[in-house]
Amino acid sequence: MSIRRIRRAVTLGLGLIYCAFRSLLARLSGPYTPERRARWNHESALLVMALLGIRLKVTGKPPERGLMVANHLSYLDILIFGAALPCYLVSKAEIGRWPFFGFMARAGGTLFVDRSSLASAQAVSGQIAERLKGTVPVLFFPEGTSTDGSQVLRFHSRFFTPAVVAGVPITTATVRYVPDDGSPERDLCWFGDAPFLPHLWNALGLAGFRAEVHFGEPQVYSDRRIAANVTHAEVEAVRAGRVLSLQ
Numbered sequence: 001m002s003i004r005r006i007r008r009a010v011t012l013g014l015g016l017i018y019c020a021f022r023s024l025l026a027r028l029s030g031p032y033t034p035e036r037r038a039r040w041n042h043e044s045a046l047l048v049m050a051l052l053g054i055r056l057k058v059t060g061k062p063p064e065r066g067l068m069v070a071n072h073l074s075y076l077d078i079l080i081f082g083a084a085l086p087c088y089l090v091s092k093a094e095i096g097r098w099p100f101f102g103f104m105a106r107a108g109g110t111l112f113v114d115r116s117s118l119a120s121a122q123a124v125s126g127q128i129a130e131r132l133k134g135t136v137p138v139l140f141f142p143e144g145t146s147t148d149g150s151q152v153l154r155f156h157s158r159f160f161t162p163a164v165v166a167g168v169p170i171t172t173a174t175v176r177y178v179p180d181d182g183s184p185e186r187d188l189c190w191f192g193d194a195p196f197l198p199h200l201w202n203a204l205g206l207a208g209f210r211a212e213v214h215f216g217e218p219q220v221y222s223d224r225r226i227a228a229n230v231t232h233a234e235v236e237a238v239r240a241g242r243v244l245s246l247q
Helices: 005-030 036-050 078-086 093-097 099-106 118-131 160-165 198-205 223-240
Strands: 055-059 067-070 088-092 112-113 138-140 168-180 208-215
Touching: 005 036, 005 099, 005 198, 036 078, 036 088, 036 099, 036 198, 055 078, 055 112, 067 078, 067 112, 067 223, 078 088, 078 099, 078 168, 078 208, 093 099, 093 112, 112 118, 118 138, 118 160, 160 223, 168 223
Parallel strands: 055 208, 067 138, 067 168, 088 112, 088 138
Antiparallel strands: 168 208
């Protein structure tokens, strides 16, 4: 059992306690609106990233409103995108029950969807439409699952609908991990049937890494499937280095 892993686990626990205390203070100081939740999540994610030594490099301009769509590598994306900008996330319902990341997601105003329920998807689509009326972007992962980074899966188009109907811009956000010791990106990815807690425990013992996020140009689309296809091609191109080299 490495000293690095233990140190980071303790740091993570202390960071969670501090973030929970700040959340409580925010609730006591006035209405805990979705916008305040997003701001709390942003500040907390920046803090936890610093405590764990995860560095963040952002290229492109983070959007100020509208819908964001991104590739999905791991539960670490919750921290990374939360640190990159204030935003609301759309996530699978199971994450809300996870230690630490579930707390961050719930307190930060995440919208949870049960992927096995059409009614849940329809309800969340309506919630996205309401959030898009505000000034904080909504982020979701249209692949529908996390991957090992070797490919960008097809983008599902359902949650593009609220942005298309409202005529609000859609922005791509592409994430990659760059381990400090040159190890493969997939060592940090969480995918397939890998259990959460053992993966987190292992990740805490790995060398540090840099998270790189590239934001594309906002675009307005008139069709959800066209939006899904075009944004998928853009994220895939950035991941392949055809649009921007993040190395």
